[in-house]
Amino acid sequence: MAQEKLAETAVNKIEKTFGEHPTYRRAHSRGTGYDAVFTATGEGKAWTVAPHFREGTTEAIVRFSHSSPDPFWTDNLSPVKGMAVQFKLPDGQVMNSVGVTSPIFFTRTPEVFTEMLDIAKSFKKGRPRLWDLITLFIKYPESRASIRIIRKMQSPASFATGLYHAIHAFYLVNGVGKRQPVKFQWQPEAGVESLTPAQAASVEKGDFEKELEERVLKGKLGFRLVAVIGEAGDPVGDPTKDWPDDREKVEIGRLQLRKKTDEAEDLLFDPTVLPEGIECTDDPILQFRNPAYAVSYQRRNMEKQQKR
Numbered sequence: 001m002a003q004e005k006l007a008e009t010a011v012n013k014i015e016k017t018f019g020e021h022p023t024y025r026r027a028h029s030r031g032t033g034y035d036a037v038f039t040a041t042g043e044g045k046a047w048t049v050a051p052h053f054r055e056g057t058t059e060a061i062v063r064f065s066h067s068s069p070d071p072f073w074t075d076n077l078s079p080v081k082g083m084a085v086q087f088k089l090p091d092g093q094v095m096n097s098v099g100v101t102s103p104i105f106f107t108r109t110p111e112v113f114t115e116m117l118d119i120a121k122s123f124k125k126g127r128p129r130l131w132d133l134i135t136l137f138i139k140y141p142e143s144r145a146s147i148r149i150i151r152k153m154q155s156p157a158s159f160a161t162g163l164y165h166a167i168h169a170f171y172l173v174n175g176v177g178k179r180q181p182v183k184f185q186w187q188p189e190a191g192v193e194s195l196t197p198a199q200a201a202s203v204e205k206g207d208f209e210k211e212l213e214e215r216v217l218k219g220k221l222g223f224r225l226v227a228v229i230g231e232a233g234d235p236v237g238d239p240t241k242d243w244p245d246d247r248e249k250v251e252i253g254r255l256q257l258r259k260k261t262d263e264a265e266d267l268l269f270d271p272t273v274l275p276e277g278i279e280c281t282d283d284p285i286l287q288f289r290n291p292a293y294a295v296s297y298q299r300r301n302m303e304k305q306q307k308r
């Protein structure tokens with residue numbers, strides 16, 4: 001099946017499982033946006049020709065989100081949080097970097113992702129039912145590691161204390177054409193902090209958004225962008241596999257949040273949109289995100305126009 005057709009099917013199935021919620025994103029439906037500035041450390045110069053990773057400052061928009069496709073879920077049912085960043089380069093190029101608080105994804109291919117949506121109906125209640133888990137474990141052994149992580153995962157204490165992983169590998173390309181596989185992470189300067197299950201149970205809808213706004217008003221809220229340097233043999237096309245912990249980490253720059261903005265809600269953070277000097281790997285899940293996000297973006301845009 002062509003990827004565009006499969007993307008339609010996948011988004012239809014998300015709607016069937018989690019409900020239809022016009023004008024919202026079909027995943028990570030509820031979020032909050034900030035205007036931000038990114039300052040390069042200079043360490044990226046050896047690795048890429050992408051100007052914003054080499055020097056100076058670049059304007060950016062950030063959107064933090066709860067992962068559920070259903071905007072009416074209470075936030076403690078969405079322990080995985082998202083952080084999407086759009087860099088606006090001065091020459092008009094754009095880079096989107098989209099991360100979540102899990103280091104790996106649960107499927108290797110879009111076909112299996114779409115098939116799993118049929119089984120994953122009990123995810124509707126936040127955590128999967130045991131029987132559904134057993135079925136998934138038997139049918140899709142590559143998903144075991146990620147399902148185990150997600151099942152045990154606790155929500156970060158704040159959007160500001162999540163460690164966000166872009167999950168897929170990308171290539172950094174330098175001036176002599178060397179293509180280096182890397183994985184990006186956004187490390188919180190406030191430190192990584194999670195909620196206990198008891199604390200998570202008392203989180204009310206909107207608490208995360210309010211808490212973040214208060215932190216930003218106090219100033220100094222930032223994240224460090226780190227490129228984890230892959231070594232020979234590290235898988236570049238399989239988001240169900242993480243790389244060993246001991247890989248070299250290069251600090252590319254620092255993102256500082258400035259003020260709240262509504263601009264993020266209308267943006268499309270497609271992680272395959274990259275400037276010269278950064279390239280996608282052929283990871284089938286990464287490649288699938290372009291048509292899948294396009295379907296969701298078209299639908300929510302059309303619905304917003306109909307509402308006006």
Ligand code: HEM
Nearest residue numbers: 025026027028063082084098099105113269292293296297
């Ligand atoms: C089969 C693979 C995937 C599918 C079908 C999928 C689907 C979607 C859809 C439909 C949206 C809403 C897009 C929009 O309306 O703008 C979305 C948003 C999002 N996804 Fe995925 N996704 C996939 C994989 C991933 C992976 C691997 C990550 C982890 C990095 C991820 C993280 C996010 C985040 C953080 C958002 C919110 C972005 C924003 O704030 O605009 N997704 N996803």
